[in-house]
Amino acid sequence: MKINYQKSEVFGIGITDEELEGAANIFNCDFVVWPMKYLGLPINKSKPKKKNFEEMVCKIEKKLASWQNSQLSYGGRMVMINSCLSSIPLYTMGVFALPESVCKKIDSIRSQFFWEGIGKKKKYHMISWQALSAPKQMGGMGFMDVRAMNQALLGKWIYNIERGQEGTCYTVMRNKYNLSKGVLQADMNKGSYFWKGLNKSKMWVRLGCGFEVGAGTKTSFWHDVWDGDTPLKTRFRELFEGCRNNNLAIAETVKMVQENTLFRRSLRVGDLDNWKDLSAIIRRLEGGDGSDQIIWLINKKGFSSKSIYDMIVFRGVIDVDSMIIWKCGLPMKVKVFTWLMLKDRIQVGDQLRRMNWRGDPHCKLCGLDETVDHLIFECGLARMLWVFVVENLEWPLHALNRRSFMEMMGNLRDNRKKLISIQVLGAIACTLWLTRNEHIFRNKICTNAFQVVHKLIAFLTQWLQLVPARLKEETSRCFDLLRARLRQLVQQDVHPASDVTS
Secondary structure: OOOOHHHOEEOOOOOOHHHHHHHHHHHOOEEOOOOEEEOOEEEOOOOOOHHHHHHHHHHHHHHHHOOOOOOOOHHHHHHHHHHOHHHOOHHHHOOOOOOHHHHHHHHHHHHHHHHHOOOOOOOOOOOOHHHHOOOHHHOOOOOOOHHHHHHHHHHHHHHHHHOOOOOHHHHHHHHHOOOOOOHHHOOOOOOOHHHHHHHHHHHHHHHHEEEEOOOOOOOEOOOOEOOOOOOHHHHOHHHHHOEOOOOOEHHHHHHHHHOOOOEOOOOOHHHHHHHHHHHHHHHOOOOOOOOOEEEEOOOOOOOOHHHHHHHHHOOOOOOHHHHHHHHOOOOHHHHHHHHHHHOOOOOOHHHHHHOOOOOOOEOOOOOOEOOHHHHHHHOHHHHHHHHHHHOOOOOOOOOOOHHHHHHHHHHOOOHHHHHHHHHHHHHHHHHHHHHHHHHHHOOOOOOOHHHHHHHHHHHHHHHHHHOOHHHHHHHHHHHHHHHHHHHHHHHHOOOOOOOOOO
């Protein structure tokens, strides 16, 4: 391979500018001073500073500025954030631990775009970005958590080093940081900025991995999982706290047991049974040889950065009913609207009043206080739609408010009925919201109940193509019942309600 010196540059470490210029003249190429960029990453002789990551943030802002459509719905913005904006910093996050200020800036850009779009007009942020970044199964919207993803991507370095991954980069790290006992046993508080960044991920890798013990030189006796499903420090807490040194590898700990120097003091009577059980475990280790092998316990398919990310963002409780929203056959913008509505975060009069809005907070259809529950469930127009739907479906769907609707969802044992119920809720909410906005912004007053019911049926019919194939037949049958009932009412000239604003 022939080197193209016109496209090459010379960098120097520990030499003067004159020596650097002389070397550049020899090779007939340019010389550049630090910092430099390699494959888009900031490389410097010293620790990267905040300004070294500004170009990555600028890339996100430039990508945002290149989008011309200012009329994107919440659903469209959600797709653009997940597919474009959140992917830009991934490469850098796989190498460096981002400063907190950079993480906040990335979150700020994404949050502002989601709530305000591309226009310059300031709009209300109805819910915190932290809540939006929660996984969908935990009740959030599933936006990428920058800090968690950063640690998950860096965790792959830890895992690859521990399992003996080959390569020049890994060889350099093993030799430079003396990793003969493994990276999980190493002190990572000293070293380069890159190396210290990996230390933040070590805890999560340790939580997710186990070991098949060979000679026991790379596995922590107390902290790692190598016997059973939990570390020994959890099962033998009193013995762990009484050790002279509880950060040693298995081989070193076994040697201290043989020399009778493991504990700082004599064991109490209450500790003898635990010591008997622990001694039996230690005896099984005698005669072991070979290298300790790391095993990823979180996923049977093996290690992945996603499994670390899922572990970091896990919040303990899975919100099954909220997850149904994202699986039903609704357009993305309606799914987002339905999610916000169930969280009481759409811009009704009551919410706007809390934000010091000076307009009229009352319902434009009936004059009562406009809350989410009132608009979607309690107003006369809402009650008419719900009665029309409930009378023509085969299961009880009527609810007095958001809470009773979710309780009803929890009582349904058939997931197909849950998905259809959410689809009906989304269609009713969208119908009422558009009718309300037409009244406020276009002064279109609804005086005919058939118009609203026709709009509801039109939405359900239009969105039928989005329903999963396994549910399409039953969903279509349910909606056919509603259409047939509407035709019957039209032929009889009987309105679903005599006064939709009552």
